[in-house]
Amino acid sequence: MDYVIEMLGIRKEFNGFVANDDITLQLAKGEIHALLGENGAGKSTLMNVLFGLYQPEAGEIRVNGQNVLITNPNKANDLGIGMVHQHFMLVDTFTVTENIVLGNEPKKFGTVNMKQAEQKVRELSEQYGLAVDPTAKIADISVGMQQRVEILKTLYRGAEILIFDEPTAVLTPQEIKELIQIMRALIKEGKSIILITHKLKEIMEVCDRVTVIRKGKGIGTVNVSETNPNHLASLMVGRDVTFTTEKADAVPEQNVLEIRGLSVNDSRGVQAVRDLDLNVRAGEIVGICGVDGNGQTELIEAITGLRKVSSGAVTLNGKNITSYKPRKVAESGVAHIPQDRHKHGLVLDYPIGVNMVLQTYYQKPFSKAGIMNYKEVYKKANTLIEEFDVRTPSETTLARALSGGNQQKAIIGREVDRDPDLLIAAQPTRGLDVGAIEFIHRRLIEQRDKGKAVLLLSFELDEIMNVSDRIAVIYEGQIVAVVDPKETTEQELGLLMAGSKKGAGERV
Amino acid sequence: MSKKWTVLAVPVISVLLGLLAGAIIMIASGNNPAAGYMALWNGAFGDSFYTGETLRQMTPYIFAGLAVAFAFRTGLFNIGVEGQLLVGWLASVWVGVAFVDLPKVIHLPLAISAGALAGALWGFIPGFLKARLRVHEVIVTIMMNYTALHVTNHFIRNVISDGSDATDVVNETASLRSPFLENITDFSSLHNGIYLAVIAAIIMWFMLEKTTLGYELRAVGYNQHASEYAGMNVNRNIILSMVISGAFAGIGGSMQGLGTFGNMFINSGFSGIGFDGIAVALLGGNTAIGVVLAALLFGALKVGSLNMPIESGVPNELVEIVIALIIFFVASSYMITWLLSRFKKKEAK
Numbered sequence: 093m094d095y096v097i098e099m100l101g102i103r104k105e106f107n108g109f110v111a112n113d114d115i116t117l118q119l120a121k122g123e124i125h126a127l128l129g130e131n132g133a134g135k136s137t138l139m140n141v142l143f144g145l146y147q148p149e150a151g152e153i154r155v156n157g158q159n160v161l162i163t164n165p166n167k168a169n170d171l172g173i174g175m176v177h178q179h180f181m182l183v184d185t186f187t188v189t190e191n192i193v194l195g196n197e198p199k200k201f202g203t204v205n206m207k208q209a210e211q212k213v214r215e216l217s218e219q220y221g222l223a224v225d226p227t228a229k230i231a232d233i234s235v236g237m238q239q240r241v242e243i244l245k246t247l248y249r250g251a252e253i254l255i256f257d258e259p260t261a262v263l264t265p266q267e268i269k270e271l272i273q274i275m276r277a278l279i280k281e282g283k284s285i286i287l288i289t290h291k292l293k294e295i296m297e298v299c300d301r302v303t304v305i306r307k308g309k310g311i312g313t314v315n316v317s318e319t320n321p322n323h324l325a326s327l328m329v330g331r332d333v334t335f336t337t338e339k340a341d342a343v344p345e346q347n348v349l350e351i352r353g354l355s356v357n358d359s360r361g362v363q364a365v366r367d368l369d370l371n372v373r374a375g376e377i378v379g380i381c382g383v384d385g386n387g388q389t390e391l392i393e394a395i396t397g398l399r400k401v402s403s404g405a406v407t408l409n410g411k412n413i414t415s416y417k418p419r420k421v422a423e424s425g426v427a428h429i430p431q432d433r434h435k436h437g438l439v440l441d442y443p444i445g446v447n448m449v450l451q452t453y454y455q456k457p458f459s460k461a462g463i464m465n466y467k468e469v470y471k472k473a474n475t476l477i478e479e480f481d482v483r484t485p486s487e488t489t490l491a492r493a494l495s496g497g498n499q500q501k502a503i504i505g506r507e508v509d510r511d512p513d514l515l516i517a518a519q520p521t522r523g524l525d526v527g528a529i530e531f532i533h534r535r536l537i538e539q540r541d542k543g544k545a546v547l548l549l550s551f552e553l554d555e556i557m558n559v560s561d562r563i564a565v566i567y568e569g570q571i572v573a574v575v576d577p578k579e580t581t582e583q584e585l586g587l588l589m590a591g592s593k594k595g596a597g598e599r600v
Numbered sequence: 601m602s603k604k605w606t607v608l609a610v611p612v613i614s615v616l617l618g619l620l621a622g623a624i625i626m627i628a629s630g631n632n633p634a635a636g637y638m639a640l641w642n643g644a645f646g647d648s649f650y651t652g653e654t655l656r657q658m659t660p661y662i663f664a665g666l667a668v669a670f671a672f673r674t675g676l677f678n679i680g681v682e683g684q685l686l687v688g689w690l691a692s693v694w695v696g697v698a699f700v701d702l703p704k705v706i707h708l709p710l711a712i713s714a715g716a717l718a719g720a721l722w723g724f725i726p727g728f729l730k731a732r733l734r735v736h737e738v739i740v741t742i743m744m745n746y747t748a749l750h751v752t753n754h755f756i757r758n759v760i761s762d763g764s765d766a767t768d769v770v771n772e773t774a775s776l777r778s779p780f781l782e783n784i785t786d787f788s789s790l791h792n793g794i795y796l797a798v799i800a801a802i803i804m805w806f807m808l809e810k811t812t813l814g815y816e817l818r819a820v821g822y823n824q825h826a827s828e829y830a831g832m833n834v835n836r837n838i839i840l841s842m843v844i845s846g847a848f849a850g851i852g853g854s855m856q857g858l859g860t861f862g863n864m865f866i867n868s869g870f871s872g873i874g875f876d877g878i879a880v881a882l883l884g885g886n887t888a889i890g891v892v893l894a895a896l897l898f899g900a901l902k903v904g905s906l907n908m909p910i911e912s913g914v915p916n917e918l919v920e921i922v923i924a925l926i927i928f929f930v931a932s933s934y935m936i937t938w939l940l941s942r943f944k945k946k947e948a949k
Contacts, residue, residue, distance in 0.1 A: 396829075398828065398829065418828065418829065418830070418831040419829065419830075419832075420831075421831075421833025422831050428829070430829055435823075435826070436825050436827070436828075436829040437825050437826065438823075438826060439822045439823045439826050439827070440823065441821050441822045441823075442818075442819065446815075449827065450819070450829075450830040450832045451831055453812055453816075454812050459811075459812045459815075462811050462812050463810055463811055463812070464810055464812055464814075464815055466602050568893060
């Protein structure tokens with residue numbers, strides 16, 4: 093086989109911590125090669141070595157059979173290696189074209205030749221089937237479009253080998269489909285792709301081969317055609333993993349959350365939730381499923397008091413909590429695992445232990461008469477860190493320094509510990525690996541079994557199907573159907589999510 | 601551990617770099633840097649009188665530095681310390697002059713509270729505008745500095761006095777002057793304010809690190825979204841932070857009015873203490889103890905520099921340049937560490 097990239101026996105250490113230990117990855121020409129591993133397994137480190145951001149302590153890198161020394165990202169670019177970052181590196185106020193040519197502008201008499209640049213971008217986007225408007229501003233286009241701009245950026249610089257770092261983490265199911273088509277088109281044009289991911293489904297769908305790493309060590313490379321998701325998961329985690337979360341049938345009791353005729357506007361003042369009805373009973377998990385942007389975020393913000401309600405009522409255990417302030421909502425018995433853990437869930441510059449009392453710091457025993465008792469705070473934190481298996485060097489480590497999965501475990505620990513009647517979990521497993529996902533699903537079901545009401549919002553159909561006891565489909569700000577996960581299919585849900593009422597279950 | 605070391609090393613190195621650059625300029629202009637710095641040292645700590653003067657100069661610097669640092673720790677940039685200090689100065693002098701026959705235990709705290717209140721009000725306005733209308737506090741506080749300068753001048757000339765250039769001296773019952781401190785420092789102008797400054801530093805540390813209020817204020821400074829999610833009142837905290845910061849600055853003004861000068865006079869320009877407070881806070885790493893140490897340095901430089909032309913013939917202007925250089929290196933080193941940390945953060949992602 094002809095390899096375009098060979099990373100042989102790569103070793104990288106940080107202050108004695110071995111991030112990569114004797115890892116080998118060989119990328120054949122024209123293949124999509126997955127790099128699979130849990131969060132913190134060393135995937136990003138390995139790719140940063142390839143991209144010239146880190147220098148390896150041992151091992152060699154070959155490009156087209158030639159030994160090379162990649163000392164910085166420019167050198168990687170010159171060798172035809174391009175990286176599509178997970179967190180886009182784009183200037184929001186620039187146009188698509190300006191972003192693509194940035195740092196490599198076609199010049200004419202010392203000024204940027206924008207016409208020529210736009211022409212070039214158009215050509216590239218046609219060649220690879222990456223439909224974008226070259227004159228649109230980044231701030232005005234969707235996340236999926238922004239990702240295309242990132243891809244075009246690497247192509248514009250002549251990349252032959254593209255590294256995709258968790259590309260689907262931020263995309264909607266529809267956008268994921270489009271991305272997969274784009275990747276196939278790239279291969280057809282002779283490019284080779286390394287796909288960093290921990291989503292097994294995607295690997296099975298698009299990849300040719302997969303290299304698995306676990307805790308910094310190379311586990312091996314397998315052909316996708318000769319493996320299955322269960323096998324890959326066990327390679328990645330090092331033990332058997334169950335995908336379908338085991339749970340007993342729900343024994344729902346009285347209504348905990350009742351929403352009647354709720355209408356909410358989004359930040360632009362457009363109605364996002366329209367006359368919505370929903371109820372969640374004690375002892376059941378209700379999953380809200382829908383395409384992103386159909387009012388899910390606004391619904392949850394309205395329940396938790398973060399957004400103003402225009403009309404309608406939210407009652408909790410028979411008590412009207414409509415338009416309560418966030419603190420009153422929390423004190424009434426609602427816990428909330430927020431969608432964006434960095435934006436809402438944590439104060440990243442506070443120690444993880446201090447984050448554990450974000451809503452309860454003003455209560456005893458964490459404070460008394462306005463004076464904090466950090467000893468009690470850290471005592472509580474340590475209990476939760478142990479109970480929820482948060483891997484952190486210590487309780488005083490800044491939340492920023494923890495991996496996404498551990499940050500999420502900490503938030504879940506904090507929210508569950510408040511012993512709420514209603515637990516709202518918004519995309520609780522976003523960006524997490526299978527091990528952490530399994531853990532979080534078990535915790536949600538455990539809460540249900542304790543007789544709590546759980547409202548789950550997720551864009552992952554698998555998660556909705558696996559965990560929920562009832563599925564409420566949201567479309568254009570309304571619950572258009574409530575279905576039983578045992579009696580529905582992904583196809584039916586897909587149709588409902590797209591606004592087709594065919595096959596809809598009973599309306600609540 | 602290495603982090604703690606840089607926290608200490610960066611300001612020390614930048615001060616040394618500033619002194620070094622100053623030495624080069626002294627050589628280039630034909631002066632003897634050793635003699636110049638010797639004169640600076642003698643002028644700051646040479647005998648008890650100079651030490652007293654240095655400590656006196658340090659007092660308002662501590663308050664100004666605490667004001668900037670407090671706002672900064674809670675995510676706000678208070679450039680308006682100068683103005684808050686001026687209105688605090690005027691308010692406490694006014695109270696100090698207006699009341700006669702009050703016992704000292706009431707009059708002095710009243711005068712200082714008036715200063716704190718005036719500064720707090722001057723901080724409230726930008727805080728309120730930021731919280732309600734999202735007007736950037738830097739712009740408003742800069743504007744409020746000029747307003748403060750002209751408002752205080754107007755009050756001195758037209759309200760408190762009859763067209764005079766200065767107010768009366770505050771009554772003895774509102775004065776911070778201390779015969780004891782004057783005696784042991786060979787009759788320098790050192791006054792009781794130095795005690796208050798140290799107490800204020802302890803209060804700021806306690807408030808930020810030990811109270812629920814500090815927990816909230818810092819959380820809002822770091823992440824408003826998470827604070828709102830957690831049920832904190834973000835707008836109230838923004839206003840409160842500016843009010844407290846302004847109160848520190850206002851008491852800084854009281855130190856001038858009730859201690860150093862005993863009155864207030866027409867200012868043709870800014871006193872500069874509020875602006876130096878920004879440098880003091882940066883050099884002190886926005887911590888209470890750091891502010892106290894940085895204020896000591898700035899006090900020593902300001903007072904000691906007066907001695908440089910007399911003892912070593914280094915012209916006054918050059919002294920100003922040396923001080924400016926130190927501030928420059930402090931500020932740029934701060935920028936460097938800031939850039940470094942930004943860079944590290946990006947890499948970690």
